[in-house]
Amino acid sequence: MMSWVGEAKDLARALKIESELLLHEELQKQTLRAIYLNPRLREITLHGGTALRMMYGSPRFSLDLDFTGKTPLDLQDLPGELISSIKPFEKLMDFNIGFAAKKILSNKHDFLRFNLIFIVAGMNKRFRIKVELLEKDFIRGVRREFSIKYPIPTVIYVKTKKLSDILVDKVCAIAGRSYALPRNIYDVDFIVRKGGKLDPKHMEKEFGEWRETREGLRKAITLLERVDRKSILKEINLLLPESAKIGLDDVNRGVGTTLGVLKEAMSILHG
Incomplete structure (x- = not known):
């Protein structure tokens, strides 16, 4: 055997x-x-x-x-x-x-x-x-x-x-670092494509429970808007099987999705 x-x-x-x-x-x-x-x-x-x-x-x-x-x-x-x-x-x-x-x-x-x-x-x-x-x-x-x-x-x-709660965690992790890791971008896009959405009440409750700040969230949005898409592609494909490898179009979609989620979180936190 x-x-x-x-x-x-x-x-x-x-x-x-x-x-x-x-x-x-x-x-x-x-x-x-x-x-x-x-x-x-x-x-x-x-x-x-x-x-x-x-x-x-x-x-x-x-x-x-x-x-x-x-x-x-x-x-x-x-x-x-x-x-x-x-x-x-x-x-x-x-x-x-x-x-x-x-x-x-x-x-x-x-x-x-x-x-x-x-x-x-x-x-x-x-x-x-x-x-x-x-x-x-x-x-x-x-x-x-x-x-x-x-x-x-x-x-x-x-x-x-639940997916909606993991999405909140991803936002908090990004805000805590003040930038989005390639794996965060991939994961946020995956969650949204699976139907996960931010829960405003849970977002308000969880944000700030560790090290994340609104300023960190703002910085992450600014950095993500000018991120090197090719470096994201290279890093993520190292963690994917051949059948699931992505291209630049997928990275562009993921960055756009993540920006949308981060901006939605900012809107929730500012009331």
């Missing part, structure tokens, strides 16, 4: 994508399994690019795992709890698991960031999965069924944000 690593490499060749992206994604799935089968972790809500890919069908590979919510655990104990939940699969999956760079930041809410480190047998690199958790109550999540093939076929029920 072919190993999960061998199957991932074969699939990567078929998709014309870097095999490390598929291997990384499989390790993300093991992490999600550990979270959503653990009663002490499963109430946190997945969002961001990985939620868009795994829960909503985006073709863009996403490297991080972003969550919002609260657990019965102290934040400092969460990485150890998660690793304990993954460890039963070490032998079956032929990897070793650890974590590094735990950091807790505080603003209006506490924010945990750490890296899961997977050492996979036969590979010449360590796989790092960045996990982030914003510790605040979030009751708008929905459960979505998700199937995991390895090492034992399993169905889990992932608590995830």
Whole structure:
């Protein structure tokens, strides 16, 4: 029987994508399994690019795992709890698991960031999965069924944000940086094409809960209006399978869509 690593490499060749992206994604799935089968972790809500890919069908590979919510655990104990939940699969999956760079930041809410480190047998690199958790109550999540093939076929029920709420998060992330990353532009366009729209009340409630400001939003709009479209194209296509690669027309549409969403957010915030 072919190993999960061998199957991932074969699939990567078929998709014309870097095999490390598929291997990384499989390790993300093991992490999600550990979270959503653990009663002490499963109430946190997945969002961001990985939620868009795994829960909503985006073709863009996403490297991080972003969550919002609260657990019965102290934040400092969460990485150890998660690793304990993954460890039963070490032998079956032929990897070793650890974590590094735990950091807790505080603003209006506490924010945990750490890296899961997977050492996979036969590979010449360590796989790092960045996990982030914003510790605040979030009751708008929905459960979505998700199937995991390895090492034992399993169905889990992932608590995830709705598209409209992920769109608000994307606006906040852009405003917090004062510029839009290529992946933000792609994701905003994907959400809008899937029917996601800004929820004005949720926009007003969430904006400013971390580091985003109206001035940052204004700067992001100005920069996006003169962004280098070719650099966006190059970066995004590295994260897409051959069948989903985009062209400049797609980038132009995505930039236009993102500008429209950011300007709508500005209008909402100014009343």
